[in-house]
Amino acid sequence: MSVEMSDDPQATPRAIEGRAPDVFRPGGWVPMRCHRDEDAVDFVIVGTGAGGGTLACKLAEYGFSVVALDAGPYFRPLEDFASDESEQTKLYWTDDRISDGANPLQLGSNNSGKAVGGSTVHFAMVSLRFRPEWFKSRTLLGYGADWPIDWREMWNYYTEVEQALKISGPITYPWGPKRPRYPYRAHPLNAAARVLAKGCEALGVSWTETPLATLSAPRGLAHPCVYRGFCVAGCSTNAKQSALVTWIPRALAAGAEIRDLAMVGRIEVDDDDLVSGVHYHRGGRWHFQRARNVVVAGYAIETPRLLLNSATDRHRDGLANSSGLVGKNLMTQSNQAVWGLMDDEIRSYKGPPSLAITEHWNYQDKGKDFFGGYAYMSQGPLPQLWANTLAQARGLWGARLVEEMTNYNHVAGLKIVGEMLPQERNRVTLADEVDQYGLRIPRVTYSWCDNDRRLIDHSLAFMTRALEAAGAKDIWTQDDDTCHLNGTARMGDDPRASVVDADCRSWDIPNLWICDGSVFPTVGGVNPSLTIQAIACRTADRIRAMARRGELTGQRATGTRTAAHATSASS
Amino acid sequence: MHDRSRPPALPNRYPDYDVLAKRNGESWNDKTREVIAERLAVTATPLFFSASEFLLLEAIAARIVPQPSSRPPIPVAALVDRKLHADVADGYRADGMPRHRDAWRRGLRALEAEARAAFQRPFVELSEATQDELLRHAEAGELKAADWGGMRCEDFFKRRLLHDIVLAYYAHPTAWSEIGWGGPASPRGYVRLDVNDRDPWEPAEAEPGREQEAARINRHVR
Secondary structure: OOOOOOOOOOOOOOOEOOEEEOOOOOOOEEEOOOOOOOOOEEEEEEOOOOOHHHHHHHHHHOOOOEEEEOOOOOOOHHHHOOOOOOHHHHHOOOOOOEEEOOOOOOOOOOOOOOOOOHHHHOOOOEOOOOOHHHHHHHHHHOOOOOOOOOHHHHHHHHHHHHHHOOOEOOOOOOOOOOOOOOOEOOOOOOHHHHHHHHHHHHHOOOOEEOOEOEOOOOEOOEOOOOOOOOHHHOOOOOOEOOHHHOHHHHHHHOOOEEEOOOEEEEEEEOOOOOEEEEEEEEOOEEEEEEEEEEEEOOHHHHHHHHHHHOOOOOOOOOOOOOOOOOOOOOEEEEOOEEEEEOOOOOOOOOOOOOOEEEOHHHHOOOOOOOOOOEEEEEOOOOHHHHHHHHHHOOOOOOHHHHHHHOOHHHEEEEEEEEOOOOOOOOEEEEEEEEOOOOOEEEEEEOOOOHHHHHHHHHHHHHHHHHHHHOOOEEEEEEOOOEEEEEOOOOEOOOOOOOOEOOOOEEOOOOOEEEOOHHHOOOOOOOOOHHHHHHHHHHHHHHHHHHHHOOOOOOOOOOOOHHHHHHHHHOO | OOOOOOOOOOOOOOOOOOHHHHOOOOOOOHHHHHHHHHHHOOOOOOOOOOHHHHHHHHHHHHHHOOOOOOOOOOOHHHHHHHHHHOOOOOOOEEOOOOOHHHHHHHHHHHHHHHHHHHHOOOHHHOOHHHHHHHHHHHHOOOOOOHHHOOOOHHHHHHHHHHHHHHHHHOOOHHHHHHHOOOOOOOOOOOOOOOOOOOOOOOOOOOOOOOHHHHHHHHOOOO
């Protein structure tokens, strides 16, 4: 078979010549509006995950011309996804990266994605709102940094995203201010979720069914979840409401162009200190797409990497970096666990991995010796993940490992998503080595602070009690795991202390925007995807409002940074 | 200290269960069939490693995931070899670690040098207990031969050797049957999710002394 004939989505771009893959039909196509490189589009978006995919959809629906580029392949889940952990590592961002610091991060699997749809293609679908106070954690709770956005405004955008993804969730949510009922009913509990519930009830804390972005009823061409349990290896039935099957089909229908296998290496900035487009690698060579605005949505490592790799003589420290904060304040979330064996058969591989949750320690401030909070959820590791956990975190190998693995169907676990504090020393910088595109690779440096350790210790002690109360034996703790990545281009009210403003617009370059988890000033104790998508929806609304007032670059008369932001902040 | 050199005492908890009996059923989609068929066709001829490297890797894999002699072995070393041949990476490495292919070559060379320095014999000729002893020293960060270069032996042991070998073993259907996992599940999925609940297409766990009952059920898992 010739290269031109190949339909290997990892080898040859699929979204070309006026059509893109139809994710709902094997071998199918949908029409796609295409733009020429030399024609400046309103927005070029780098990345198509929770931030970029959502924003591409919203901006296209608002009538802007949009080209969204993704370094990864354009999959049709129904035909491309196997029920196999090894095969599905093709969803991960596995380009070369160096990880160092006192607590080096494990990258590549649960905290990255390289596909159209980004890491939402393999995320665990947990869709939680921030606790309202976290948007003002410095002022109200005494730690971290305040967001420049009011929680009541976010509450409306959360509702929009929950509706857009038909989140399945409980009728009443036990924590926080009133929220609308979730659009779709909650999924049934599996045995692993029952263990969480039993532990919570024994210790007197609330629990609930986890709000999840996977269907509990039919939706269009997508079927309800069949509980096959491969969620974090990619959903082969399209029940998962990833950006790939939600925002992106909407974006195409509204006229956006998606370019797969398109790696952006540099943002071009002109002599007026405005960006003019992006250099991207596709089909074996470099291209340049002109654009009136550039949005970087590559997640917390690739976003700062691109800004730093785009340095020029006039922007020696990288773009949008007059604050010196690009790459700094990287925040992962702690992901420690307590595991044990039940007499009962649990078979936690069935169903979404985290069907039950408690956010008790996100909302309860008494009895803590640390700032921030954590949620914990039931778990359902597949065999490779579980074996690797026993090997890496428990140090088992040899006969002990293969024997312990035969207890697989009796394992129950509780795992946190814990808040880690922003620290400038935790950061993304450029290493001297280069990748397959000739671009300098990122060096990711991470060290926990004392508060991070105290939160982890508190969670492990509490979850150990909960698992004991649920009847587990042979309990042990997994101390080293982390998950989502945020920070590195934080939003704020002060150009000296942040990279972008509340609208995700960079302080330094008014037509350069950042719209992904990078903009988080703090991470809270919940999975970030719902908040990233809510921010993207808000950003799209703000861009539309600014465009109507003639405040986007090229439309406004005043060119100074102060004037531009005085205007946008006054609305 | 735990004696790692003993063979595994594997209870036959899922007698007569073979996850591959499901491969033509509703739990396997075409893509899964294609991927697993490729894996099952892997032969014990290296494509990435040299013949001597491959022998050493086989000896190490036998210590990390010892296998019972009662069934055909999982070709763990060959599966690791294929992953490296296909250049499948993890997406990160510790400071001082080479990329995965170079790390494996260097790590094997260093382990061989350590064996010869400490015991005057190639690694593959050492007793299982001695092989384990050497691997424990690597795990503990105690090996310092010049061949390691800037790579810490504990990083190689944990992040490369242990990681890749364990994942290779549990990528194989034989291992899935051994632990009673339902296996691939698209599009059929599961219905019975609750405590002690089991779909007819999942294996039954044997209660001690009642293996025949479970075996009878498991022979019909499709």
